[in-house]
Amino acid sequence: MRICIFFRTFALEMENIIILAIESSCDDTSAAVIRDGVLLSNVTASQSVHEEFGGVVPELASRAHQLNIVPVVDAALKRAGIQAKELSAIAFTRGPGLLGSLLVGTSFAKGLALANNIPLVEVNHLQAHILAHFITPAQSPDSPIASSPSTPSFPFLCLLVSGGNSQIVLVKSYRDMEIIGQTIDDAAGEAFDKCAKIMGLPYPGGPWIDRLAKEGNAEAFQFAKPNIPGYNYSFSGLKTSFLYFLRDNLKDNRNFIEENKADLCASLQKTIIDILINKLKKAAKDLKVTEIAVAGGVSANSGLREALLDLGRRHRWMVHIPPFSYTTDNAAMVCQAGYFKYLDGEFCPMDATPYAKTKI
Numbered sequence: 001m002r003i004c005i006f007f008r009t010f011a012l013e014m015e016n017i018i019i020l021a022i023e024s025s026c027d028d029t030s031a032a033v034i035r036d037g038v039l040l041s042n043v044t045a046s047q048s049v050h051e052e053f054g055g056v057v058p059e060l061a062s063r064a065h066q067l068n069i070v071p072v073v074d075a076a077l078k079r080a081g082i083q084a085k086e087l088s089a090i091a092f093t094r095g096p097g098l099l100g101s102l103l104v105g106t107s108f109a110k111g112l113a114l115a116n117n118i119p120l121v122e123v124n125h126l127q128a129h130i131l132a133h134f135i136t137p138a139q140s141p142d143s144p145i146a147s148s149p150s151t152p153s154f155p156f157l158c159l160l161v162s163g164g165n166s167q168i169v170l171v172k173s174y175r176d177m178e179i180i181g182q183t184i185d186d187a188a189g190e191a192f193d194k195c196a197k198i199m200g201l202p203y204p205g206g207p208w209i210d211r212l213a214k215e216g217n218a219e220a221f222q223f224a225k226p227n228i229p230g231y232n233y234s235f236s237g238l239k240t241s242f243l244y245f246l247r248d249n250l251k252d253n254r255n256f257i258e259e260n261k262a263d264l265c266a267s268l269q270k271t272i273i274d275i276l277i278n279k280l281k282k283a284a285k286d287l288k289v290t291e292i293a294v295a296g297g298v299s300a301n302s303g304l305r306e307a308l309l310d311l312g313r314r315h316r317w318m319v320h321i322p323p324f325s326y327t328t329d330n331a332a333m334v335c336q337a338g339y340f341k342y343l344d345g346e347f348c349p350m351d352a353t354p355y356a357k358t359k360i
């Protein structure tokens, strides 16, 4: 009962709303500050500790979050020129993600909210990726904050592609999102990362494949595409066929990967992009939606961006592509999602615990 009265009092304050957001769902510790819907700062510390393992090690991720969270939050507040006592609320990523990592951000957010006697706002990480399209950065000639080129109007379809998710989401409003299709096994980012690992490229492999693909021939090799009904995706078969293809060719030529790396990357990237675009195109046609957006770490891929713009040109659909800084995990998108929730007066109890898996 006391909690309700506490939250209701704060919900009345609708001007000079300053929210600090914390993102810690995987291997990026990030904090951002927003004032009245304008992003003032966005600071991210990525964790290099996982590189030698070729993937994120959950226990190491939680420890790195513990080390990074204080300096990252401090830097976000300083860059924004805001003191903790001026904050109206703390937003945090509650899930989905790695539980240990989420626990660090959740506990820190609770501590900060309690210490400053302000409410907590929980944010769904996947919704935050999509709402990154609504980030409005503070305008300053030397601002390091990237500005969003265009804002989608509702309803739009969002291709959400990251290390852990591949979904087509029908976004009807800030709050109302419906998953139209999703991967039944691996995510697109996982396919990039695992295939990169097979080729001996560093983690995360997506950006490496993207870079090497620019010098290769995308028609050099053919890989099987899945035949999945509806708007769902599958990437595990592609990963396996890529592995077997390399294994067979390495039998005849032990330098096969080195000699064909750019062509392999270009062909693999084209296959992943074709799979993603075909389902998205089908969904947009069937649902008669003419605005398309892309979000998540894989949306940084230059081939995917080009393919989406091309799709838009051919069908006269509006295509929205986020600035690079809001594609991989960042707190700016959590701030934006938290700000919308704050305006709706939707706060979170202090005993909220993180969740590893969820729907949108």
Ligand code: ADP
Residues within 6 Å of the ligand: 026, 027, 161, 162, 163, 164, 165, 188, 189, 190, 192, 193, 204, 205, 206, 207, 210, 296, 297, 298, 299, 300, 301, 302, 327, 328, 329
């Ligand atoms: P998650 O939230 O699931 O941890 P992110 O949204 O942080 O994932 O995205 C990370 C994923 O994005 C990784 O799989 C990485 O390889 C992929 N990625 C990042 N940049 C690129 C790129 N340029 N091309 C392809 N994949 C990329």
Ligand code: MG
Residues within 6 Å of the ligand: 125, 129, 162, 163, 296, 297, 328, 329
């Ligand atoms: Mg993410």
